[in-house]
Amino acid sequence: MNIGMIGLGRMGANMAQRLLRGGHQIVGFDPQAAARKALEDKGAGSAPSLADLVAALPAPRTLWLMVPAGAPTDASLDTLLPLLGEGDTVIDGGNSFYKDTLRRAQRFGERGIAYIDCGTSGGIWGLDEGYSLMIGGDAAAVERLRPVFETLAPASDQGWSRVGPVGAGHFTKMVHNGIEYGLMQAYAEGFSILKHKTEFELDLHRIAEVWRHGSVVRSWLLDLTADALKKNPEMAGIAPYVPDSGEGRWTVDEAIELNVPTPVIAQSLIERLRSRDKESFADKLLSSMRNEFGGHPIARE
Numbered sequence: 001m002n003i004g005m006i007g008l009g010r011m012g013a014n015m016a017q018r019l020l021r022g023g024h025q026i027v028g029f030d031p032q033a034a035a036r037k038a039l040e041d042k043g044a045g046s047a048p049s050l051a052d053l054v055a056a057l058p059a060p061r062t063l064w065l066m067v068p069a070g071a072p073t074d075a076s077l078d079t080l081l082p083l084l085g086e087g088d089t090v091i092d093g094g095n096s097f098y099k100d101t102l103r104r105a106q107r108f109g110e111r112g113i114a115y116i117d118c119g120t121s122g123g124i125w126g127l128d129e130g131y132s133l134m135i136g137g138d139a140a141a142v143e144r145l146r147p148v149f150e151t152l153a154p155a156s157d158q159g160w161s162r163v164g165p166v167g168a169g170h171f172t173k174m175v176h177n178g179i180e181y182g183l184m185q186a187y188a189e190g191f192s193i194l195k196h197k198t199e200f201e202l203d204l205h206r207i208a209e210v211w212r213h214g215s216v217v218r219s220w221l222l223d224l225t226a227d228a229l230k231k232n233p234e235m236a237g238i239a240p241y242v243p244d245s246g247e248g249r250w251t252v253d254e255a256i257e258l259n260v261p262t263p264v265i266a267q268s269l270i271e272r273l274r275s276r277d278k279e280s281f282a283d284k285l286l287s288s289m290r291n292e293f294g295g296h297p298i299a300r301e
């Protein structure tokens with residue numbers, strides 16, 4: 001199929017490349033000339049603007065966005081909307097909030113443009129291993145894109161599905177990432193306990209390898225944890241600061257809205273926030289309160 005790929009960062013460039021390998025025709029757009037050139041070197045076409053990209057595609061056009069969630073996605077869509085027409089399809093493969101997706105789908109739907117949300121997991125490994133695709137949107141529009149999804153998904157062809165109407169893809173990806181937060185936190189805490197049992201001189205990488213083979217807690221995240229422990233057993237040079245891109249907090253917000261108790265996911269999000277608070281005012285105040293009511297000593301800086 002002919003696909004216009006918008007956003008040629010780590011994800012978009014690799015997905016374009018996987019589609020090329022699968023025999024699709026790709027034209028890419030990215031504001032960075034170097035990113036466009038890198039894709040051209042792989043055998044794709046490129047366009048210096050969204051208008052040129054749209055003009056380069058045969059109608060009905062298929063445009064795949066891999067742009068950071070939020071304002072950058074809205075900016076791309078605002079530019080695209082007047083350039084597209086009835087029968088065209090837009091797929092947002094980024095980590096957009098599903099309520100933004102519902103709003104955007106409405107706008108595009110009013111112009112007869114199919115809007116599909118595709119939660120995309122797999123990170124930098126997806127190029128060779130394939131991506132897990134959680135797709136929302138009109139069933140016929142999704143079916144038309146079957147060859148694209150089959151190419152992007154792992155060879156097993158089990159890694160993609162239309163999970164529901166528009167919005168359902170990003171909603172599913174949001175929950176996937178909430179689970180990711182909880183799993184990551186559990187591994188990190190477990191290895192931290194092992195690390196603190198200094199008298200046993202435990203080799204954390206070795207233990208990760210043992211767990212990877214046959215244990216109940218084996219997983220791809222554990223495979224990656226083992227790699228990280230092998231490369232840098234002491235986590236030297238790494239600041240204890242964990243960013244987040246929004247999916248975890250949206251999961252928790254949604255759980256609250258639905259009255260679903262999610263203590264593990266919620267706490268793993270809070271731990272990320274805590275990792276950034278090196279000068280915790282709350283902890284200083286706690287220590288002061290203990291001193292006020294009990295005369296307990298305060299540890300001074």
Ligand SMILES: O=C(O)[C@H](O)[C@@H](O)[C@H](O)[C@H](O)COP(=O)(O)O
Pocket residue numbers: 095120121122123177180243244245246247248
């Ligand atoms: O499934 C995936 O491939 C990942 O989840 C991917 O989407 C990305 O690495 C996270 O969005 C990072 O999320 P945080 O920045 O919130 O940790």
